[in-house]
Amino acid sequence: MLIVVGGNTRNVGKTSLVCEIVAALPSMNWTAIKIAQFGHGRCADDGVDCECAPAGPDHVYAIDEQHESDGTDTGRYLAAGAARSIWIRCREGMLAEAMPRVREFLAGSPNAIVESNSLMQFVRPDLYLTVVDRRADDFKLSAQRFLTLADLIVAPDDRARAVDFAVQRSRAANFTATTARPSGPP
Secondary structure, three states, X not given: OEEEEEEOOOOOOHHHHHHHHHHHOHHHOOEEEEEEXXXXXXXXXXXXXXXXXXOOOOOOEEEEEEXXXXXXXXXXXXXXXXXXXXXEEEEOOOHHHXXXXXXXXXXXXXXXXXXXXXXXXXXXXXXXXXXXXXXXXXXXXXXXXXXXXXXXXXXXXXXXXXXXXXXXXXXXXXXXXXXXXXOXXX
């Protein structure tokens, strides 16, 4: 199962929603992935100057696997129960360059949850959830672009509805996969 979680702005609750879904479905052994884009010395994650950019102009993306449950977003994924946690950083508009590696992670993970709007240009997940705060001054272009593809749009204070929706969708997907298997010779 592949779930993508997006949102219209920073600090809207995307990471919290990922963590809540991971915690609600611990048997899924999630690979949780955060994709952040950067450009012009600013991190797309929080909009401030950062050091997340890969070194050198020839490196358009960097990938790190998190191994400790710390206060970082990827550390929070592990604390919530994810089996693996990966942080992918790429130059703004260059996610396509990282997609071969992203696809490797997805292919090697029966259940993945990805925090990203931009991933939607490359995959069709089983479930796409987006958190939208109408009071926000900015609305990410990537969120605008894929908003109509969302299976569910939730307000930041209504994430519980999205978790319930994800749990129900997961159960339905598991039921379909289990019942679709041949039972053996007649």
